Amino acid sequence: MASNLLKLHIQTSTTTLTYSHSLPFSRSKIQSQFLPSFSKHPLHISLQSFLPRKPLNIPKQQLLPIHCSVSNTTSPSPPTSKVHAILQAKTSLSAALQKPLNNPKLTGKIKKLQHPRFRVGIPLIDDSPESLSQLAFDIFADLQIKRRGFPVKILLIWPNSSSMVSGVNAFEALPSGLIQHIDLTSAMSVDNRVLNSADVAVFLAPNSSQLAVMKLVSDSLYPTPLVLFNPKWTFEEEDSFGDLSGFIGSFDVLYAFLGLEVRGLLSKRKGVVFKYVRDGVVSGQKWEVFVEEEGEGNQLKVVSRFKSRPSISEVENVLYNLMAVTSPITKSAKFLKDLVSKVTGRKSVN
Template sequence: MLLARVKQPRFRLEIPVVDDSPASISQLALDVFRDLPIKRKGSAARLLIIYPNTTLTETAAKAFKPQSSSFVEHMDISSVTNGDTKILTSADVAVFLAPEASQLAIMKTVTDSLYPRPVVIFNPKWGFEEESSFGELEGFLGTFEVVYSFMGLEVRGLLSKRKGMVFRCVRDGLLSGEKWSVLVEEEGQLKVISRFKERPSIHEVENVLYNLMAINSPITKSAKFLKDLVSNVTGKK
């Protein structure tokens, strides 16, 4: 009898950063992963963070050093390319930190070799709208569930501009059909104006913001005022 293949947990996180320097990205990794609340047989899970280049690997290793732990390992993705895969066998969870699009093929190889252990893509260096040009690797990325994303977008109209956000958050690690929310900034606060079942494209988000700008524009309001004024005078709508 054939046993059903257990699905490998694959997740994706997208946290906006103002500064994407090695020092800043390393500090972000430290803040997110140093106290990872995952246990394995009563002890902390062994976390492997895989970096896109040696500079970031070395910077991150220094950032983690004061919080040194035998449960966090750092690895340059080029090491895997060169055949050094021993460190992969000891990892309970692997994280690709700020990977490049050019590294997708090796990421797929590493992810498959880690089965059935969880794999995370954290702050990829490509935009979501680029993924349709990745060929068969687009399907690989589609196996990763976005558990957190908070990405900004600004559009400019004729007389105004709008800042919007695309947001999704899976609470407590339990996937239950969370929708993608589009929010806009109004009077210093974020307000949900639309929700999507699937991740909206940049064009869909832009259309939502443009429509909102059109509704609230002085031109639209003036046209409505004139229409109402004429209707009141003529008695016709």
């Protein structure tokens, strides 16, 4: 499963789950309760960032979700390649940014304008400056948005000087002035004319230790639309950010996915936790869990939808329930129970 972009491996055991992946859940180790099991055969759930080597067969008619209400609209499909993921991310960004960039400012009004803030993540194979700069180039070099008929000027805010040097080299062939680069560690000393000239500003892979300066820069950029791209912290960490938790929570997720691998006693399946806002209306798109169906040509089907970002434990529960329902051990246990009830004459209790 992967192009040369994405291939991260996860270690699992019967007592803990270790997660190692990029956005939407950054590289971390998370201790987990041991999952319940039948007899002595626990299920193993690995979470990893990946893109498939070959397209997965995703039918138009998805399975009904197990835990959440279902919309009649067709769900967007998870990416089948690096190119597909980049196209989806660019589509979501273009749709979301087009409106705020072309809305006239409210002149003579006391009401403060809302500050557009969006979040996008595509997993990377490593944390090298080259991988980040190449992905940033693929996304932002030809983003199809205009402001009042003219190409937008994008300010790329790199996490450190080495990343910025790599980024400058990656974008050097583009026309001068459309892409500007600054280093977040020295952003507060940058000439205000550089900040004020940007139509869109993008925070690229910031660390949690840079949150305070990131907020200061964001305030300086108001009301320029902001994009948070591949932050290097987990969703679960954000609750511990104190006063800055609200700031990070103000970035609406446009695009994110996390690869899954679910292992039962006799089976192994892949899946995706996925969100893709195609039309710029963030509130209308749910987070979805797709899982490969056994014996159906690797078809990915929706098994659950969430109105808000699911926690790791919620994803684990969905996958465990799914594997338990389809497990041969579960089926055998139910068969034996029914057989005993027929022999003894007692009614089976579900």
